[in-house]
Each structure stands twice: as C-alpha cells, then as structure tokens.
Amino acid sequence: MVSAAESATLFQIAVEGVGLGALYALVAMGFALIYKVTGVLNFAQGQIALVGAYLIVLLGTGEAIDWLQVSAPVAVAAAVVVGIVLGILLERVVFRPFIGEPVLSVIIVTLALGGIFSGFVNFLFGQNFKGYPDALVLDWSVGLPLGASIPGSYAIAVLLSLVIVAALMLFFRYTVTGSILRAAASDEQAAMVLGVSIERTIAVAWALSITITTVGGMLLAMSSGGASVSIEDTGIIILAAVVFGGLDSIPGAFVGAIVVGLLRELGSYYFEGGTAIVAPVVDVQLNFGPGFGNILPLILLLVVIVVKPYGLFGTERIERL
Amino acid sequence: MTASETTETATREEPDRPVVELDNVEIVYDRHFLAVQGISMAVDEGDIVALLGPNGAGKSTVLKMISGIGRTERGEVTRGSVVYDGEDVTNDGANEMVDRGVTHILEGRRVFEDLTVEENLRCGLYRGGRRVRFDEDDYRIAFEYFPQLEEILDLKAGYASGGQQQMLVVARALIHRPRLLLLDEPSLGLAPKLVRDIFETLVEINREENITMMIADQNAKRTLETADYGYVMENGQVELHDPADVLVDREEIKEFYLGTSGDSSQYTDIRHYKIRKRWT
Ligand SMILES: Nc1ncnc2c1ncn2[C@@H]1O[C@H](COP(=O)(O)OP(=O)(O)OP(=O)(O)O)[C@@H](O)[C@H]1O
Ligand SMILES: [Mg+2]
Secondary structure: OOOHHHHHHHHHHHHHHHHHHHHHHHHHHHHHHHHHHHOOOOOOHHHHHHHHHHHHHHHHHOOOOHHHOOOHHHHHHHHHHHHHHHHHHHHHHHHHHHOOOOHHHHHHHHHHHHHHHHHHHHHHHOOOOEEOOHHHOOOOEEEOHHHOEEEHHHHHHHHHHHHHHHHHHHHHHHOHHHHHHHHHHHOHHHHHOOOOOHHHHHHHHHHHHHHHHHHHHHHHHHHOOEEOHHHHHHHHHHHHHHHHHOOOOHHHHHHHHHHHHHHHHHHHHHHOOOOOOOOOOOOOOOOOOOOHHHHHHHHHHHHHHHHOOOOOOOOOOOOOO | OHHHHHHHHHOOOOOOOOOEEEEEEEEEEOOOEEEEEEEEEEEOOOOEEEEEOOOOOOHHHHHHHHHOHHHHHOEEEEEEEEEEOOEEOOOOOHHHHHHOOEEEEOOOOOOOOOOEHHHHHHHHHEEOOEEOOOOHHHHHHHHHHOHHHHHOOOOEHHHOOHHHHHHHHHHHHHOOOOOEEEEEOOOOOOOHHHHHHHHHHHHHHHHHHOOEEEEEOOOHHHHHHHOOEEEEEEOOEEEEEEEHHHHHOOHHHHHHHOOOOOOOHHHHHHOOOOOOOOOO
C-alpha cells in the first residue's frame, strides 16, 4: 500500500507536472494552430519561445542594449506586441513565398529560421543564464489540498493556457473569422474562389501562433527566474505533445502538453538516481540516472507515432500545402 | 478594390460586348505542360454557355484560368488574352476575379466538410478578405432556390447527401451575387432526377437573377438543353461551337452523346490537389 505521505508527494509532483505542462501547452498550441490553418510544420517553435523569453531580458533589464530598458509591465506588453509583429512579418517575408511549395522545403525553412533565431539570441546575450527583473520573479505560490502548492508562475501558466485553449476553441467555433480559417484550412481553393483572402487568414494564424508562443517562452523563463538557452529544447519536447494530441488539434495539443509535463516531472522524481525513492504502487527501486524525466516524453512520441499516427484528437489526412 | 470600382463605373454601355472573351488562349501548367492550345471563346451577357468534351479536354482548365484559381496550380496563360467586361484580366488571381463578380464552383462538390451548412454559406459573404453583407437577406437568395438547405443549417456539410452538397455549393456561390458563374461538373455523380432538378434550377437562376453562366459537364445532352451556346473541346482545342440548338443536331455531337469519351485515367493521375472521389 501507498502511505499518506507518499500520496501527498505524488500529488505535489503531479501538480508541478501540470504546471510545467501548461507552460508547454502555450508553445504546443502555437504549433498546432499553424499546422491546422496553413499546413506548415514549424520546427522553430522552441526558438520562437526562446526569443520571447529573451525579449523580456532585452526590454526589462537593459541587457545588451541599455537604452531600451523599460519597466517590467511595459516590457511584457511590448514583448506581446513584438510577438504579433514578428508573426505577421514571418508570414509576409518568410512563409508567403512558400505557399504551395512542397512540405519539405517549408520544413527546411523553419529549421533555418530556428537556427537564425537561436544564433541571434546567443550573439546578443551569450550562453549564460539571464535573470529577470525582480517584478517578474514570482516568490509566491498557491496552497492546494494535501499540503501541496503550486508556484506562482505555474499557476499563471495554468490559468493562461486554460483561457487561451478555451478562447481559441470558441474563436474557431463561433466567430466568422474562425469559420473562414477552418474553411481555408479544409479547402484552400474552394475558399479562395469564394473571396476568402488566403494571405490574410494565414497572416492571422501566424500572428496568433507566434504571440502565444512568445508568451509561452516568457512564462517558461519566469518559472525559473530568468531566461536560459535551454528554453530552446521546448521545441522538441512539444513535438511529443502535439503528436500525442494529433498535430492539428488545439485542445489535443493542450492535453498532450499536460501529459508531457506530468511525464517529465513524475519521471524525474521517481525514476532518476539521487531523488529516486520507491515508485508508488510498483514498490521497487528504479534508478535510471539523471535526465530520464527528459527522455520520457520522447519515448511517448515514438510510441504514439507507431501506435496511433493521428494522435488522440487529430484529423486523419494526408499532408497538404 | 479599386479595380472593381473602375469596372463598375467605366463599362457597361455597349450591350452586346461579351462578359468574357478568350482570344487565342494557350494555357500551360508547371511551365511546360501544354493543356490548352489557342482557343477562342466569347460568352454573352445573360447566356448559359456549355463547355463539352471528353476527360482531359481542357474544360476545367479554361474555367480555372478565367476564375484565376488556376494560378494556384501553377497554371498560366502563356499566349493570347482573357478579357472580362472589356478589361484585360489575363493571369489575374482568384481574389481579383471574385472582386469583379466571378464565382467558380469547382469540380467535385467541394463543401467545407467539418463546417455546418450555415457556416459554409457564411463563407460566401466574403470578398477580398472583407465581409460584404451579413443579414438574413443575404441567405434569402440561397433559400429561394434551395429551400431544403434551410432545414439543415446546423448539419455538418460532410454529412449532407450528395444532392444537398451540390445545392450547398451553388447556394454558397449565389450568396456572392456573382455576375458570371462558372460551374464545373455540377451533375457529376448525381441521380438522374437530381441532375434534372439542378439544371432546371440553374436555368431559373440564370433568368431571374441575370447571372451569366459557363457550365462544363460530361452530361452533354442535359447541358446543351440548358445552354444557349456550346463549345466542344478536345485535346485542348475547340473542335466545334454553335448555338446549343444547332449543336444538338450535329452528327459529331450525336456520336459524343453515346459516350465516346477518351482516355480518362491520365487526368486523375496528374491531379495533386485533393479532390473527392468522383462517384458517390
Ligand atoms: N493542376 C494541373 N497540373 C498539371 N496538369 C493539369 C492540371 N490540371 C489539369 N491538367 C492537365 O490538363 C489537361 C486538361 O485537363 P482538364 O482538367 O482541364 O480537363 P477536363 O476537360 O476538365 O477533364 P475532365 O472531364 O476529366 O474534368 C489534362 O491533360 C490534365 O492532365
Ligand atoms: Mg474537368
């Protein structure tokens, strides 16, 4: 049997897993949104989150360019605006010429873009951890039953990602622009001959996606007190989430991200050397060495691709664009 | 947007200027696949013009280059000109042509499957990215000719029957109040009774709403009965053209009724855009 203390620990770890998952969810939904509307698999999501994280360093601490420094709330607002502008700009300058081109060339473009972004961040800020302004380092946490608690940045992430997943679902379901986006996604040509401007719908999708992703990057950084280059790895981790959720499903990406967050936290706690005690239920000592929590989501990725290639919520279809 | 304003104000005097005129048009896909070679056509205001011919003749290609959607398939008019309402529109894009009042009903009844019937109709209210009108009145034109649709507004279009889907794509186009309606294979895969209904409704729409139409269809007999004028294409060329009632009596056409349609497989092979199965 599992003792009360053990189940309290399990609950605490699970809460942290959900919090982490909610952070991933923002980046994952950004990915699913673009794939759903434009058919582009954006492998630069991790780097876009990275840019989001360092935008706060740039604007909030005056690091790199000191005259840019503004107060923390202004920095956050400005970073969101930059996200929107970046989305529109990427669509205009980078992706529009590739409308109708083979999937592979677009994928390579996103990979190159990712390289450029992370190179640029490295150039400006170097490899070291950069702390966030004090106002954005949250030292509070929310108490939960069973003696558990959730750190402030996780709490915000959970709330924000819930709001965003709900808002996106309502947007796609009930607004006219939402129907048009779905129409364009399901049959681009049929939408075009009805007067739908594909360029415009694609621009809307990019703006939304990049904004959500940069916000995700900011919150990821907040959860560890500042920006670091490791945020880039989110791009790979969320692949597990979106594949699990079905690539083109926004709620699927959300659920997938929560699952991945849980896997990571539970995996690191119960399976890793050092912290590993006794796995609940199975009651054996498992010791996989550090880093095992990180690879669990990727194992999930492989399993899902083999077992259920369209994920849990995905539309079964052949790749388009 | 300015283009549409100029067309509307500047033209319209000469009554018998064709709505669309193709002059010696050559159409090439992917820069070197010659699909249509040197065809000329004219469609007069208020007419229904039939486009007939076997599979791969180039009927869809002609419609796609008039509506501009052919540009998204790497189609290009490489010689000759397309003139709409007195204005040279050769190789203009789909959005521009929609602005000018051209609506294309693509081959294969392409409803937006996971949208409801109403959401499908709503998409017809957009032009050049802007919502044009949006009130009950906009749908009335659709319900007037297809009252059945009003009963299935909340049904996912993917679940509607073949006949309902055909009504939906025509209704969706009507909401645009087009001046020129291009229809590609409206009768394909429908039961004979539905085919008759759809053609009757098209004639009614043509008369009542004064919408000029070009109809490409395999059902030569039915289409010619509906049309005022007809073109018969083969291998990317116009083989015959005459007023529909004259064309019906021509020997070559009688032969064509009997279904001597050429090799059909080559066409579906090349097609890379998703297109639904042609039988239902
Ligand atoms: N997107 C495309 N890319 C390349 N070639 C194409 C494309 N669409 C059509 N073709 C080719 O152009 C020629 C004319 O095709 P088109 O679709 O216009 O014929 P059609 O008369 O409409 O035939 P059907 O009765 O089968 O619809 C065919 O040889 C076809 O293979
Ligand atoms: Mg055709």
